[in-house]
Amino acid sequence: MWKEKFAKLKTWSSLGIGTAVALGAGAIASPSRGAEQAQPSSITPKDFKGTIKLDVRDSVPDWGPYTPKKAPAGAPNILFILYDDTGQASWSTYGGRINMPTLDKLAARGLTYTQWHTCALSSPTRSTILTGRNHHLNGMAAITEAANGFPGQHGRIPAQCATLAQILQDNGWSTFWLGKNHNVPEQDIASGASRKQWPLQMGFDRFYGFLGGETSQWYPDLVEDNRFIEPPYGPEKGYHLSKDLAEGITASTNRRNPKFVGE
Numbered sequence: 001m002w003k004e005k006f007a008k009l010k011t012w013s014s015l016g017i018g019t020a021v022a023l024g025a026g027a028i029a030s031p032s033r034g035a036e037q038a039q040p041s042s043i044t045p046k047d048f049k050g051t052i053k054l055d056v057r058d059s060v061p062d063w064g065p066y067t068p069k070k071a072p073a074g075a076p077n078i079l080f081i082l083y084d085d086t087g088q089a090s091w092s093t094y095g096g097r098i099n100m101p102t103l104d105k106l107a108a109r110g111l112t113y114t115q116w117h118t119c120a121l122s123s124p125t126r127s128t129i130l131t132g133r134n135h136h137l138n139g140m141a142a143i144t145e146a147a148n149g150f151p152g153q154h155g156r157i158p159a160q161c162a163t164l165a166q167i168l169q170d171n172g173w174s175t176f177w178l179g180k181n182h183n184v185p186e187q188d189i190a191s192g193a194s195r196k197q198w199p200l201q202m203g204f205d206r207f208y209g210f211l212g213g214e215t216s217q218w219y220p221d222l223v224e225d226n227r228f229i230e231p232p233y234g235p236e237k238g239y240h241l242s243k244d245l246a247e248g249i250t251a252s253t254n255r256r257n258p259k260f261v262g263e
Contacts, residue, residue: 071172078168082129084122084180122182122213123155130163130183130202137161143213145186155185156197165203178248179209181223191228200226208248217241 044052050062090096093107119125123143124135131138136152138161147155157163165175177199184197189211199207208224215221218235222228233239 069170069172075172078173080129082126082179084126084182088116122180126183127157130165131157131161132164133161140183144182144184145213147185157183157202163203165199167203169203169205175204176206177204177209178207178245180213181207181209181211182213184211195226198223198226209245215241220244 045065047065048062049064051058051060053059088094088096090098091103092099092101093103093112117128119128119135119140121143124138124140127133127138127140128135135141138157139147139152139154140157141150141153142148142155144155147153165177169175181199183202188194188197195201198211206225208222210221211223212221217240220231220241222231231239231244
C-alpha cells in the first residue's frame with residue numbers, strides 16, 4: 001500500500017512540491033460527496049420583493065432586505081456622561097458644595113432622577129448601564145482585576161447581555177465611547193490579546209480613551225479603536241487627558257448619523 005502511495009507522490013513531484021501539498025490538503029479537506037448545499041430558497045429573506053429568473057436580464061433586484069436600518073427621521077443625539085467614583089451628594093445639582101454650573105444647566109433643561117442603583121464599584125456599575133442587567137448576570141460581580149472563576153464573577157459580559165450601543169447601532173445610530181472603559185478583562189489588555197470585550201466588539205463604532213481602572217492624566221495609556229497609541233503631544237506642550245477627550249467629543253459630532261456618545 002505504501003509503495004503505491006509513494007509512486008503517486010513521485011508522479012506529483014513533477015508538478016512541484018507546493019502543488020503536491022496543495023492537492024493532498026485539498027483531498028483531506030474536501031467535503032463528502034453526500035453533503036448538501038444550501039438551497040437558494042433557504043437563504044432568501046422572506047421580505048424579498050425582487051424577481052429571480054434563470055436569465056439575469058429578466059430578474060429584478062431588491063435591496064430592501066439587505067440595506068442596514070436607518071434611524072427614524074428626527075432621531076435625537078444621545079450624550080451619556082458617567083462620573084466614575086463620585087457621589088451625587090457632592091454636586092451642586094443635588095445640593096452639594098461642588099459648583100458644577102454646566103451640569104446645573106443640563107439638569108434644568110431635562111429630567112433629574114433621585115434614585116439610582118449603584119454597585120459601588122466601577123466595572124459592575126458600568127456594566128449595568130451598558131446592558132440594563134444585574135451586574136452578576138453580566139459576569140461583573142467585582143472590578144475586572146478581581147475577576148474569579150465563579151458564576152457572575154468571571155469578568156466577561158456574555159453575548160446574550162446586549163449593550164445599549166449594540167441596540168442603537170443596529171437601528172442606525174453611530175456610536176462612540178470616550179474616556180474610561182474598565183470592562184475589559186485584565187488579561188485582554190495587551191496588543192496581542194483577544195479583542196472580544198473591547199468597545200468596538202461591544203457595539204461601539206469608535207473608541208478613544210483607556211481600558212484600565214486608572215491612568216495618568218499627562219501620560220495616559222491611550223487606546224484608539226482596537227489599538228494602543230501614544231498621546232498626540234506631551235504635557236510640556238500643554239497635553240492633558242481631559243482636554244484631549246473634550247476634543248474627541250467635538251470630532252465625533254462631525255458625523256452624519258444620529259450619535260450615541262458615552263463617556
